[in-house]
Amino acid sequence: MAEKRFNALPGFGLTMGYTLFYLSAIVLIPIAGLFLRAFQISFSDFWHLATADRAMAAYRLTFGASFVAAMVNALFGTVLAWVLVRYQFPGKRFIDALVDFPFALPTAVAGLTLASLFAGNGWLGQFLVPLGIKGAFTPLGVIIALTFVGMPFVVRSLQPVLENLEREVEEAAATLGAGRLRTFVSIIGPTLLPTIITGFAQAFARAIGEYGSVIFIAGNKPYESEISPLLIVIRLEEYDVNGAVALAIVLLIISFVMLISINLLERWASRYQH
Amino acid sequence: MKTHTDFVRRGGTSKSQRGTEESPFVKWLLIGVAMLFVVIFLLLPLVNVFAQAFAKGWQTYVKSLLDPDTMAAIRLTLLVAAISVPLNVIFGLASAWAIAKFDFRGKALLNTMIDLPFSVSPVVVGLMFIILFGMQGFLGEWLDSRNIKIIFAVPGIVIATVFITFPFVARELVPVMQATGTEQEQAALTLGAGGWKTFWHVTLPSVKWGLLYGIILCNARAMGEFGAVSVVSGHITGLTDTMPLRVEKLYQEYNATAAFAVASLLALLALLTLAIKTVLEWKQERAHERAQHASAEDMRALEPKV
Numbered sequence: 331m332a333e334k335r336f337n338a339l340p341g342f343g344l345t346m347g348y349t350l351f352y353l354s355a356i357v358l359i360p361i362a363g364l365f366l367r368a369f370q371i372s373f374s375d376f377w378h379l380a381t382a383d384r385a386m387a388a389y390r391l392t393f394g395a396s397f398v399a400a401m402v403n404a405l406f407g408t409v410l411a412w413v414l415v416r417y418q419f420p421g422k423r424f425i426d427a428l429v430d431f432p433f434a435l436p437t438a439v440a441g442l443t444l445a446s447l448f449a450g451n452g453w454l455g456q457f458l459v460p461l462g463i464k465g466a467f468t469p470l471g472v473i474i475a476l477t478f479v480g481m482p483f484v485v486r487s488l489q490p491v492l493e494n495l496e497r498e499v500e501e502a503a504a505t506l507g508a509g510r511l512r513t514f515v516s517i518i519g520p521t522l523l524p525t526i527i528t529g530f531a532q533a534f535a536r537a538i539g540e541y542g543s544v545i546f547i548a549g550n551k552p553y554e555s556e557i558s559p560l561l562i563v564i565r566l567e568e569y570d571v572n573g574a575v576a577l578a579i580v581l582l583i584i585s586f587v588m589l590i591s592i593n594l595l596e597r598w599a600s601r602y603q604h
Numbered sequence: 605m606k607t608h609t610d611f612v613r614r615g616g617t618s619k620s621q622r623g624t625e626e627s628p629f630v631k632w633l634l635i636g637v638a639m640l641f642v643v644i645f646l647l648l649p650l651v652n653v654f655a656q657a658f659a660k661g662w663q664t665y666v667k668s669l670l671d672p673d674t675m676a677a678i679r680l681t682l683l684v685a686a687i688s689v690p691l692n693v694i695f696g697l698a699s700a701w702a703i704a705k706f707d708f709r710g711k712a713l714l715n716t717m718i719d720l721p722f723s724v725s726p727v728v729v730g731l732m733f734i735i736l737f738g739m740q741g742f743l744g745e746w747l748d749s750r751n752i753k754i755i756f757a758v759p760g761i762v763i764a765t766v767f768i769t770f771p772f773v774a775r776e777l778v779p780v781m782q783a784t785g786t787e788q789e790q791a792a793l794t795l796g797a798g799g800w801k802t803f804w805h806v807t808l809p810s811v812k813w814g815l816l817y818g819i820i821l822c823n824a825r826a827m828g829e830f831g832a833v834s835v836v837s838g839h840i841t842g843l844t845d846t847m848p849l850r851v852e853k854l855y856q857e858y859n860a861t862a863a864f865a866v867a868s869l870l871a872l873l874a875l876l877t878l879a880i881k882t883v884l885e886w887k888q889e890r891a892h893e894r895a896q897h898a899s900a901e902d903m904r905a906l907e908p909k910v
Binding site: 338339340341342344345346348349352353356357358359360361363364366367406409410412413414417419425427428429430431432434435436437438439440442443444446447452453454477478481497500501504510513535538539540541542546559560562563566571574575578581582585586588589593 | 624625626627630631634635637638639641642644645646647648649650652653656694695698699701702703705706708714716717718719720721723724725726727728729731732733734735736740742763766767770786789790793799803824827828829830831834835847848849851852855860863864867870871873874875877878879881882
């Protein structure tokens with residue numbers, strides 16, 4: 331694998347040059363522009379804008395709902411991945427293909443259909459609302475939308491790992507008298523955990539930045555059901571560019587921290603596979 | 605290798621064996637829990653889109669789609685995808701060639717940079733282009749004095765879409781090009797083919813399925829992007845509303861049936877994307893199995909005959 335590939339292929343200068351030019355023009359310069367704009371705000375103003383009460387309420391909802399949604403996905407995603415890899419049942423191939431649906435469906439459509447499902451007269455809402463479970467136009471709606479958009483991460487991370495698990499180890503545990511639960515808790519679980527955490531982190535990172543699906547279902551009341559990306563849009567509409575930039579910088583730095591953490595987590599998880 | 609990806613490939617299944625199975629009760633309980641999750645979060649949202657779109661019958665459905673402002677939104681979405689997807693295909697091919705076929709320092713960093721757009725919130729992406737090109741932005745006055753409109757106009761929508769869909773083609777192509785190695789290209793060059801000829805006749809055919817895979821994912825996202833486009837579009841009905849923005853506007857006007865009609869087209873696009881993606885994965889799986897089979901045959905041919 332590690333063989334050196336010094337070669338006579340042409341085009342390195344051209345393709346590398348174009349890659350760096352295009353990457354700079356589309357991605358790096360706009361990101362740098364945002365930071366440059368942020369430096370035009372004095373530190374005390376920036377701090378004030380980024381930590382105002384309404385902003386803090388929005389962070390709490392964004393991170394809290396993202397965390398809960400990622401937890402739901404870690405739990406049910408693990409069960410779904412297990413079922414899809416280990417068992418045979420009718421419709422399995424169809425469901426396996428459908429797992430990527432949240433990635434393929436535009437977020438606006440996801441928000442629209444989820445809001446209609448959980449509204450008082452919707453297919454699910456007509457049973458849930460009388461029980462006091464209001465999924466539409468409440469903070470619970472934020473969790474529902476974020477669960478939907480993050481759903482494929484844990485399932486798709488776990489499937490290859492489950493497929494490559496060595497059955498011999500489980501057989502050995504069974505031969506030595508371990509019950510199925512014991513085998514799962516002390517043998518399979520620890521092997522899967524790093525991958526589950528990676529999938530959780532990916533779903534969490536995706537949820538923090540999500541906008542389209544949430545605004546349809548959340549109700550968007552300040553201090554109550556208003557997520558941070560929405561507050562950025564509201565600040566922009568009020569021509570408060572400084573306010574928008576301050577919030578955006580906070581979100582951007584958190585995204586970068588998540589990106590680095592996920593890379594480290596992936597490296598950690600892959601140590602457990604061969 | 606990256607597994608932090610919006611679409612990860614699926615694989616085969618393994619047969620169950622004695623002594624490593626759960627009891628039937630546990631098995632069906634787990635299947636039940638998984639199916640409940642699938643029904644609530646995948647199946648019902650999907651079916652509901654079409655049920656709501658056709659709630660008032662075919663005629664209303666067709667009529668809401670033929671509305672001039674909706675037709676304008678459909679045309680704009682097609683235009684934006686037709687510009688942004690080819691741009692990212694060219695970048696994807698160039699970057700994959702450089703990354704997969706050559707060794708250089710900082711390759712891991714470059715790979716991470718290419719994935720960067722996936723981790724930025726779409727709203728923040730929109731804001732970045734407002735900061736660059738908007739009236740109070742760095743280039744605002746310069747652009748205005750030359751009468752160039754980017755923000756609240758089509759160019760802004762295209763640029764935001766290009767940023768959002770930036771990594772799709774490159775990240776599919778890099779592993780595929782790495783897997784095919786450089787031997788075939790070296791051979792073609794030795795036989796006297798030029799660089800471009802080698803690329804068109806040797807490299808491109810060997811990565812065509814990976815390329816197609818990247819293109820359909822890139823296209824789906826380009827047509828469906830909401831957040832980034834929403835910030836830079838200005839929401840001018842009939843001019844700068846894309847299909848997802850049109851869905852929002854119709855919904856806010858309490859015209860749910862029309863909103864779902866436009867949404868149903870986007871849901872069809874998603875289903876079509878999933879179908880093509882699944883077929884491409886089966887193709888790749890089969891090609892992979894065939895390759896493994898062939899190499900096993902080669903090994904046997906090499907064994908000394910007794």
